[in-house]
Structure formats: C-alpha cells, structure tokens
Amino acid sequence: xxxxxxxTVALASAARPWRYSRPALRPGIVHxxxxxxxxxxxxxxxxxxxxxxxxxxxxxxxxxxxxxxRDRLAPQDGLYTVAERDGAGERLQVVGCLRRLxxxxxxxxAVVAQIASPATTIVSLTVTEKGYCHDxxxxxxxxxxxxxxxxxxxxxRPRSALGLLVAGLERRRSEQSLPPTVMSCDNLxxxxxxxxxxxxxxxxxxxxxxxxxxxxxxxxxxxxxxxIVPAATAADIARIGEALGxxxxxxxxxxxxxxxxxxxRFAGPRPAWELAGAQLVADVxxxxxxxxxxxNGSHSAIAYLGWLAGFEHVCEVMAEPDxxxxxxxxxxxxxxxxxxxxxxxxxxxTLIARFANPALGHRTRQxxxxxxxxxxxxxLGPIRDRLRVxxxxxxxxxxxxxxxxxxxxxxxxxxxxxxxxxxxxRFAAISAEADGDPEALARGFLELxxxxxxxxxxxxxFVAPVSSWLASLLTRGARATIAQCVxx
Numbered sequence: 001x002x003x004x005x006x007x008t009v010a011l012a013s014a015a016r017p018w019r020y021s022r023p024a025l026r027p028g029i030v031h032x033x034x035x036x037x038x039x040x041x042x043x044x045x046x047x048x049x050x051x052x053x054x055x056x057x058x059x060x061x062x063x064x065x066x067x068x069x070r071d072r073l074a075p076q077d078g079l080y081t082v083a084e085r086d087g088a089g090e091r092l093q094v095v096g097c098l099r100r101l102x103x104x105x106x107x108x109x110a111v112v113a114q115i116a117s118p119a120t121t122i123v124s125l126t127v128t129e130k131g132y133c134h135d136x137x138x139x140x141x142x143x144x145x146x147x148x149x150x151x152x153x154x155x156x157r158p159r160s161a162l163g164l165l166v167a168g169l170e171r172r173r174s175e176q177s178l179p180p181t182v183m184s185c186d187n188l189x190x191x192x193x194x195x196x197x198x199x200x201x202x203x204x205x206x207x208x209x210x211x212x213x214x215x216x217x218x219x220x221x222x223x224x225x226x227x228i229v230p231a232a233t234a235a236d237i238a239r240i241g242e243a244l245g246x247x248x249x250x251x252x253x254x255x256x257x258x259x260x261x262x263x264x265r266f267a268g269p270r271p272a273w274e275l276a277g278a279q280l281v282a283d284v285x286x287x288x289x290x291x292x293x294x295x296n297g298s299h300s301a302i303a304y305l306g307w308l309a310g311f312e313h314v315c316e317v318m319a320e321p322d323x324x325x326x327x328x329x330x331x332x333x334x335x336x337x338x339x340x341x342x343x344x345x346x347x348x349x350t351l352i353a354r355f356a357n358p359a360l361g362h363r364t365r366q367x368x369x370x371x372x373x374x375x376x377x378x379x380l381g382p383i384r385d386r387l388r389v390x391x392x393x394x395x396x397x398x399x400x401x402x403x404x405x406x407x408x409x410x411x412x413x414x415x416x417x418x419x420x421x422x423x424x425x426r427f428a429a430i431s432a433e434a435d436g437d438p439e440a441l442a443r444g445f446l447e448l449x450x451x452x453x454x455x456x457x458x459x460x461x462f463v464a465p466v467s468s469w470l471a472s473l474l475t476r477g478a479r480a481t482i483a484q485c486v487x488x
Contacts, residue, residue: 001241004076004248009094012244015081018096019051025058027100029271030114032161033127034061034069039095040082040229040254042124042185047097048276057122057271058099060114064127064161070101072250081240081251085359091256092243104164108157115168116175121268123168124183125195126225127161129373130422132188132198136376137453139194141201152205166203166210173213181219181266187296189288189377192222192263219267222284224291226259228354230362255357257350261287286340289381293334294344295351297378297399298327302355303367304402308412308478312363318356322479325486328352330395337385369420371403372451379403380456387461394465398485401469402478404445408434412477423448438471 002008009017029046031038038061046057061078063069073080078098084091104111115123129136133145141162142148151163158164165182172179182199184191199220204211232253240251260278274280281287299314305326306317317323331351335344379399386393407424408431409417419427430444446457446466456462472481 001245001247004079004081004094004244004246006077006079008246009079012092012094012246014243014245015092015094017094018047020054020096022096024054025050025097025099026056026119027058027060027114028056028119029059029122029124030062030111030120031059032062032064032123032125032164033131034063034098034101035126036231036252037225037227037229038124038126038185039080039098039250040252041225041227041258041260042126043095043097044082044093044258045260045273045276045278046271047093047095049271049273050097052275053272055269055271056119057097059097060100060102060120061098062111062114062164063101063103064131065105067103067106069250070103073098074101076249079248081244081248083236083240083251083253084256085253086256086357087359090243090359092240105159108159108164108167111164112158112167112171115164115180116171116177118177120180121178122181122183122270123165124185125161126185128186128370129188129377130370131161131186132195133160133162134194134198135450136373137450139197141198148202151202155206162198162202165199166206169199169203169214169218170207170210173210179213179217179219179267181221181268181270183221183223183262185223185225187225187292187374187377189292189381190222190285191288192220192265192284196220217267219265221263221265222288223263224259224261224284224288226291226295227257228255228357228360228362229253230360231366233361253360255354255360257354259291286338287342290338290340290342290344290347292377293338293382294331294348296374297334297382298331298351298355299367300371300374300378301330301395301399301402302327303364304371304399304406305478305482307364307368308402308405308473309482310478312365313360314355314362314364314367315358315360317364318352322482322486324352326395326398326482327355329486330399333386333391333393333395334382336391337382368406370422371407372421372423372448375400375403375451376453380452383456383462387459393462394485394488397462397465398469398481401442401466401473404442404466404470405473405478407445408441423450436474438474439467441474442467442470
C-alpha cells in the first residue's frame, strides 16, 4: 500500500482533504507537544480556519521527549488523517497545516530558533499537566524538578517546555522582535495565567529584565479545549488505511464533538479560528471550570472505578446502570459548584451521550494516567466548594478513594497495576507500609501535600468518607461499593 503523501493524497477519495494552497503555507505557529490531542483539535481548527481566511498559519510541531511522532509523520510530509467516529460511522479528513516537525532532545537549538523567529506569532502547548513542572496544589514552579534544575544549569540546551519558551523569548527580546502570544491548551485552571506565572518565575532566575519584558509584552490568553481523543490502535491504522487506500502511519481517532473557548487577549496576529467554530470570549474561567470539573472530573471517576470494576472502555462503564447512575450523581454534586452561562442540564446530558459513544474505544487506563496531577483541579476543587457550604460529597469522595485504590498498585485479584504517575514511587512506598490496612493506606495518601494541600487532610468531613469508601473498595470490591453509593 502506498503511503499517504502530497503526491498520493488525491487517491484517497474516502477522505476530505484540506482546501487551500498548501505549498504557500509557512510556519507561523509553534506547538509544543504534537500528540494526538493537538492534531485532532487545534490543528483541525487551524486547517478549517485556513480554508476561510488563508494566512501564515502553518504549524511547526515539536515533540518534547521522543521522536516517534516525527518519524511517523515526516515521510508523509506532515499529512495525517483525522477519523471522527460515532454510532453513525466514521468520517475521514486529511489535515494539511502541519508543515515542520522537530524533536526537542535532538536539537533544542532548532526549537528555540523557531520560537524566536519573527514569523512565529503563536506558541501553543499541549504538554499535559505534568509538563508544567509545577506543584498542582499551589500552582508554583517546582524548583526541584529535574528538568527545571537542568534548564537552570544549561539554559542553552533547555529540556522542559518552560525552558524552551524562556530561551526563545530571551532571543526575541535580544533581537528586538515583536512579542508572540503563548497559549496553553492543557487542562489547567486559569491555564494562561498559570503558564504566565511559571514562565516569568523561570525567566527571573536568569534575567530580571527579561522577566519584566515578558510580563509587559507577551500575551498569555487562557483557553478551554474539549474533544475526546482515544489512542489509535493497530486495528485503527489498518482500518483507516483500507478506507483511504493509502497507509497512514499516524492517524488520530476522535469524537465528532469539539469545543475551543479562547480568551481574546493576543499580543499580535492570529488565525481566524472563530471561522472554524472557536469561541472568542472575555473570560474563559466559567467554561474552563465547567469542563474541568464535569467532563474531566467525571472522566477520572469513570477511569478509576471502571477499571477497578473490570471495564476496559469508557462506553462499557456507561452501559452499566449502577456506574451510569454514579456518574450522574457525581455530576449533580459538581454542577452545584458552577456558575456558567451555559445550560448545565443540557451540558451534562451531552457528556453522558459522549461518554457512551460505542465507536471510540476510549480506554479507562489511558485516562487513569497522572492522577496526582489531575485530582486537585478535577475533584478536590469541587470538594472544597461543597465543604464550604456544608453540602454532601459522597460521590466525589468515592472517586477520590477509587484513585487511591488504583494508585496503591494492586487490583482486586492481587495483580500488579502499572501506575503511570510522577509520584508512582511514593505511592508504592505508602502501599507497602500500609500492608493492606485501609486506614493506614488512606492516611498515607492523604498526607501527599502536593495533591491534597494542607487543609483537606485535617478536614474530618472529607477524611472520614474517603477512608470509609476505600475500606469498602478493598474489602467488598468496586461493583458492590458503587451499588451501595448509588442506592444510599
């Protein structure tokens, strides 16, 4: 089978191709973290915006760790297929706006030079929560993080996303280039403000004048992104290749739904993303909080409880009546903490339908990764809000207990769980010391200050139900515990 490539794409009659002059496209966007989510979300918006208002908005995609994405996409000249899947079938689109690919560990100087280029007016990021090298509970930079320590010692060869940004911005300032807009597209609260604070903090360690220039001149709009993008499997690649009649080594799978809400605070030119359906607003915070808590919070609960109950995929979890009832009950607890312009009842109904999409094959294990970085925003924020008004938190506390049960590293059959988390070594030590004692296990995890802060471990209204639910998960199992929660 011939590979997907600009010289062969005309053969792919089953896919919608880009509709602009690709040879005329030049990189104006640098994106750090060119994984599946970016390629199914921001790149799709950019491709569609280029069809409406063509400009210099080609994307230079940067892999921060490994070369696999570059190695798959480079032979295809950056082309790849987006497969939107639901119960009605699959729709294919070939995206053309990815024009250059870099791997930061191989050539950090090339990444810094692309960020520093006057042609680059947007630098965006999807590096996941842990890529910000910060303490999720406080939002402050983790000066003991290995990548930050490396970047302070060797600023000419930055390793972290923050180090690459600071180095690129430092060169722009020294060369008197116009400041860019730096835009986080990750699931962080106030992600623009958070990123701005981290970049300024790191820059100040190098040069106070640079930090002041960044603070005054560089734009850091917040944004809220939403699209479910499960990992593509070998079967997905084979199926898409058969439909295309071409081999695509790097397709992405996603649901039809997509949403992008962006704070309209740019330092310079930008693509006309609103023509592709993005919402430009004065304040992203209400949308961000709604999505982080209702969608991402529910996803985390589904991942941990579903995995413990023996379900591999999210849609299988939602097909189980008790688990669906649990998700609805937890959403009700969360929704009471939100103040948003949208219809929350309609939004929750949309989420339930999206989670139940049988065509996605979204794995609970994929969502379960990096829980220590995700819980503070997704579950602990609404718990704190509910505690302040004396409201019930039973469903939320069961979700927290399920994370502890999962992170402890053994499933209900005693088999080892491969826990993917920056704190996995500490989880293992806590679990070993607890030696199966639910109370000791809860106490050990709740003492993780970077996750739970200083307040929640001292709050009996939180500690008691988490400990009780954890004991039930350990002794009775996930299914019986979920049933107890929804029936009480």
